[in-house]
Amino acid sequence: MTIALNSTAPLPRRRSAPRGAGFEPVFEGVCFAAATALLASLGGVVVSLMVGGWPALTRFGFGFLTTSTWDPVKEVYGAAGPIVGTLITSALALILALPVAGGVAFFLVELCPAFLRRTIGTAVELLAGIPSIVYGMWGLFVFAPFFSQHVELPLMSAAPPGSLLESLTQGVPNGSGILAASIILAIMILPFIAATLRELLTAVPPQVRESAYGLGATMGEVAMKVTLPYVRRGAIGAVMLGLGRALGETMAVTFIIGNSHDLPKGLFASGSTIASTIANEFTEATSPLHTASLIALGLVLFAITFTVLALARLMLRQPARL
Amino acid sequence: MLKTILAAGAGLAAALACTAALAATISGAGATFPAPVYAKWAETYKARSGLLLNYQAIGSGGGIKQIEAKTVDFGASDKPLKPDVLAANGLMQFPTVVGGVVPVVNLPGIAPGAIRLSGAVLADIYRGVRTFWDDPAIKVINPRVKLPHARITVVHRSDGSGTSFLFTSYLALKAPHWAKEVGANDAVSWPVGVGGKGNDGVAAMVKQTPGAIGYVEYAYAKQNRMIYALMQNRAGGWVAPTAENFAAAAAGAKWQAAPGFYLLLLDQPGGKSWPITGATFILMHQKQANAQNAHDVLAFFDWAYKNGNPAAQQLDYVPLPEPVKALIRKSWLKIVGPNGQPVYR
């Protein structure tokens, strides 16, 4: 500030900090508190699961994870069936959804005529807005009969005895079971993965693609060898989010998975997932051990989800191979 | 502009959050089986008396949990509690309506009521011991029916339910093997079969799978026009699952001899009694802290006993016989308020 040398006005008081700086620590503190509150609520979820599931964990120990008997009458609870069911259905759902989501994303970004792009894009995202209970109801009443007639029965009768196909297609061909539930799950997680992949692909700088085209690559080669590796990190993140969604899905799965606590013997056999078991039995469970076992199941599910996300983080941390 | 919206929203939220319910409310929670009839009664009762009875079907287990925690005014359970459990928690229970569990099948060419099943055969089917429809044990009780050489697909409930409790209790009664291997509970470790979610899920699975057998509440069998089986009752006759036959089972039962009304209407005497029948129960604390609340609850059920029969029958439930209702009213004298006096006469 310039001060005239002969002015008689009082010197302005020098401020060593911007006006309102006193509020700064308060604001930062409030923001920090909010972030910590999120952390604390997650911690609260874990703690309440551990406290609730403690009686079951101490009673059954590590065997809880490996036994497949689930008998509310004899009060023996083993989580192997739901755990295996959760892992298989989620993995299958991912295997089914990933190529489709990738194809849809590439289609929308590269192949789709501009006037159709918004409609088809919104249509795919519409799949995400349908309540999961509708997936369950549709799955049981519409998809299951179709699946049984046109897929399960033909496959089962066509499988030569003793072959791999026969052992894979064991089960009751009524349209429910592990594979049917996986397909419904795949349809559910498809829009999330497709939407994220599409955004990632759109964000790829044009120079990257142009340079590949300039070298004479075909569209397919540009897609698979240039843009996809470019967005690999974000793509893995999208996949992991889809997987997380599949692991925790309750309503869509519980209608159509057949709900048997044994280890599934084939793709058409009944199984169960952790989320569907909890949803099915929690409100009816009277004995404390039954309730505790269900909460312990929830803790296992949380541990699986946590591991998947931690793995995703780890993979993203590795330096990108250029 | 944004600020105005936010302020208005906050004001509205605050106002709404502070609004008390518009009328006196009593709350109950529990069994899903009687939820429709309780809802119907509550609706009519509200028009008549202004009292809101909010019943939520969270499952019998949930109902028992909630009433033990005193988070509701009454609990509802399809599974009656044993007298010692009642005493330990200071609860008393009474039945409200009766329903039946019906075995349903999916066999082409077989009309409803054309096939017969006995308790022993049913237990063997559900144990996975008898796996084909033309098994000799099934053929011998169905001499005039052409049974195909088809595999039996067993369908059971995947979720815990009073229907399963009644069904497995009946199987345990009729088949010692079942009692030993599997037992009776609202959720058991089923030896074989696929699980459907809810009565609806079981009905759908049976309808979609040729050669399937399942068990559902009477209302579902009737509404879905399913192929039901006749069953043999204690008197030896083959009876159909109808409202009259459920009522016959309830009428033939010895309620007076049952402390705490702990009675499963399985295999009851009487020529027309349906063997897999059961009542659904209300649980209340014997010592009530709020006498007015308890009075309102009992007044509601008294009204329902007097006026609710037509509504119940319309929804495919079976009302209790009058003598049983009189017994129940007498038992209400056990529910006392803080001053030790019965809350309802």
Next chain:
Amino acid sequence: MAVSPARIARRRIGNALFMGACVAVTVLALAALAAILWSLVSQGLAGMNLAVFTRSTPAPGSSGGLANAIVGSIMLGLAAMAMAVVVGILAGTWLAEYAGESRYGSAVRFLNDVLLSAPSILVGLFVYEILVAPFGGFSGIAGAVALALLAAPIITRTTEDVLRLQATSLRESGIALGAPAWRVIGRILWRSGASGIVTGALLAFARISGETAPLLFTALNNQFFSLDMRGPMANLPVVIYQFALSAYDDWRRLAWAGALIIAVSVLGVTVLARVLARERKRV
């Protein structure tokens, strides 16, 4: 120097297969959508009439609608969003502006993602343990808290992403004018990122609109019309869950109608979010 014609032909075929596959799977996805929508719309419209919006849930055999469930869902959603937006924006701001590369910041970021992907049924169980069991009853407040716990991580994430995208020059110009950090954030960054933050809030709202499991253990349901959030509140997802699995036709029709309402509102909110995002890009 010349590439063999066989190789070129192979690449062309591969390209054609790739494009064909992309089109085929898109058709497959659209076919699945069409099949589900067909069931939803045909069954939902069959049960739709004016009474659905004006009358409360009936007992079977009586006529009624979904008014109490719709109002309840709106109230629960708004209450949940109020809590989630406040916590989410503040937490996202902390992550973007104050956390930097600190280890605590990375931990919060990671655990936020975990909470984001946590199965909603577990969150419902948690809120049951802390807000229902101790206080002796189901309540709309517990339901709103459960939903807020599901929505907040989404808002945190999008707020952090949006704030990070803001040009550093914006911050610098604010500081150069002598504003403290909180003023820079409040007056400049939040304003410039407003549409992105609102988009995140809308997406979070869409996510919690269809959640059933957490509400089953917290807000439960109410047969009658009630605005009292201290007691059980009617809401669409739980009503659908109960009615869809019943034996009564009129209840099932209402269930499908309710499902259609949820789907339409989620679609509306998503479209609104996209329109806002486009506005932002145009500016």
